[in-house]
Amino acid sequence: MIEFHDVSKRYPGGSAALSEVSLSIASGELVFLAGPSGAGKSTLLKMIAAIERPSAGRVLVNGQEVSSIKQRGLPYLRRKLGLILQEQRLLMDRNVLANVMLPLVVAGIAGEDADKRARAALGKVGLLSKAASMPLSLSGGEQQRVAIARAIVHRPQVIIADEPTANLDRDSANLVLSTLKAFHGAGVTCVISTHDEYFLDRADRVIYLSQGRVTEAWRRNPVEEDVA
Known part of the structure; x- marks a missing residue:
């Protein structure tokens, strides 16, 4: 589903965000990216969506070379992707339902169909009762779950989540991760960056980055109990 072939990214001034990264993520996998701040996790995720472009190498998604x-x-x-960034970027002048409907409206889907799909997405993240609420009235964890609903409302093939539990309390973080794992259970490919070892203990595949390079990658049996 996702392939990186000798991908490097250098910014003006010579600083390297990624250096000769090669990796492969199969369809339906749940993969965690780990590593310290500045390791290149966010840059790698943004390259999947062509928000960032490589200075060298190739990035492919479902066989399509997105790097060019x-x-x-x-x-x-991007209609194939569900993007969950560190900043939720919710529209504070629109209610929760309107925020979740936005990707559908942009894609030309409106009216009853868009409303039905947005409500279904909110139901999946446990926030249907908040459909008429404004984002500022929600907790941080609830806002992050609205962002997840918005990311999955168009039924993506891949969910990309950049530190989705950052700055959340443990209970909210558990709920966000459980929501993402539920979509993985339905067959969606999920790539999640985190620095939290608590969640890495529950991963079945981890890729570690350090100073822009893949330093370790392995599979292991996840902890059996649910994280919620």
């Missing part, structure tokens, strides 16, 4: 995709092709790529 033209600007006009980006909407078609």
